Amino acid sequence: MNVKGTVHKYGNDVDTDVIIPARYLNTSSEEELAAHCMEDIDKDFVRTVKKGDIIVAQDNFGCGSSREHAPIAIKASGVSLVIANTFARIFYRNSINIGLPILECPEAVANISDGDVVSCDLSAGVIVNETTGKSFRAEPFPAFIQNIIDAGGLMKSLAQK
């Protein structure tokens, strides 16, 4: 699967409380969650994000609460991929389970700026910064994980079987 979009870049330890504040967790509606995505760290995100856009962040992205609402909000806001140096473990698992593509690639993170246009071949793990022309290689997911993401999440992939 190939994705392409404009980058929204963030720093270390972006926690799930800023990705989707708990005051909005009284719903599990994807649209309602997306309407408040990143609100407490970047109030312009919801206004500027376009379908296909990519989030790039540094260490420990998604730390804190286990709320699956966090990757759901990011995915429903149109984001096609999150690239970070490292992910917090529950967020990592949740992203795969709901079908949000994520990649760990410190080299790409160091060479991508906010507003750059980035494309990625998810199955090969090749990330290209279209703005600078540089390309990077991340460890792609094994086929069985990629299948879960392609199906749109773990439960959908189980239902297909």
Place this chain on the structure above:
Amino acid sequence: MGMTMTQKILAAHAGLDSVKAGQLIMADLDMVLANDITAPVAIKEFEKAGATCVRCKDKISLVMDHFTPNKDIKAACQVKLTREFAQKQGIEHFYDVGQMGIEHALLPEQGLVGAGDCVIGADSHTCTYGALGAFSTGVGSTDMAAGMIGQKCWFKVPAAIRFVLHGKLPRFVTGKDLILHIIGMIGVDGALYRSMEFTGDGVKSLSMDDRFTVCNMAIEAGAKNGIFPVDELTLDYLKGRFKREIRIFEADEDAEYERTVEIDLSSLRPTVAFPHLPENTRTEWEEIPVQQAVIGSCTNGRISDLCQAAEILKGRKVHKNVRCIVIPATQEVYLQAMKEGLLEIFIKAGAIVSTPTCGPCLGGHMGILADGERCVSTTNRNFVGRMGHITSEIYLASPYVAAASAVTGKLSLPEEVI
């Protein structure tokens, strides 16, 4: 190669003689848990998979604790959905207002988790039960749904960091100070993907409630789980509560640890995590006025936490500029606090006592902060906007420090008031 305590529990639940760090395994689950925020998403996923009935209705706990008593119509609808699911599926351990308490205080208290268990919960602080010698970890709603369907979960076997505790904590220094000290030392991703295994002669000096607090915040260092060895104190706690078989696992002599950290408990001081990360710990500070003090949560809402707060507040008054909110974690804790006269101490001091709820910890209700306000809190996270407005600030501390600060109106050590 020997195994850590966590690895032994995982091997036993995967039906394997041994496992090693990095290995992917499928393990049986003794309990799966969700709350009023994560259960509705899990139920949706359960239905997406085409599932019609849960596998083990006595090994599922649904605890309505986060936005309850229902804070608004949407929260009420989420609880209603979960309640109807529990009724339809015949789920025995469904806890609604009247029986419910904060999940990570409630499950151990009700004997639903115990030594040797393998537990997942759709709540990041599920790691609390490591205090009882269980492997328990937080997951998302989809994993929880899969757990309800198959009563199994896949895990990557974690490597471990060993914390060897020596000596005894000084007066006014608690398990909260110990775990804040550790997070300050290793950082919020210092134990990412790993187990935090606590050991050493200092373990015996820590109360069960201290151990719950320590394991509760393992996730704040990024850990998969925190775990204590099982000793007399653990067995005493489990006696009369835990109905299943107690299974005691011990780390092998030659278990492999990525790192070993030695900690002299007697050298620790009351420790506070400043905004906006639990790793921003300090033991000294300039004058910091506070407008709210919260004493409660899955981290510090147990009876000994309330006793510590009462020790400070007895015969004293909460400062006129401070709202002091005390939240017993469960109905049993509430009742015990009443019998021991703690509630009277709190109310006479000018604090309020709430029914059990996670409420303010995650900015749900019962103590939301306005712009620029500061709160000293015995909870577990001080992220931007966690308890309210994005310019508000949370200072994470022990019940002693929170109560002392409530009295003085500024971040204070217990010695300043006693």
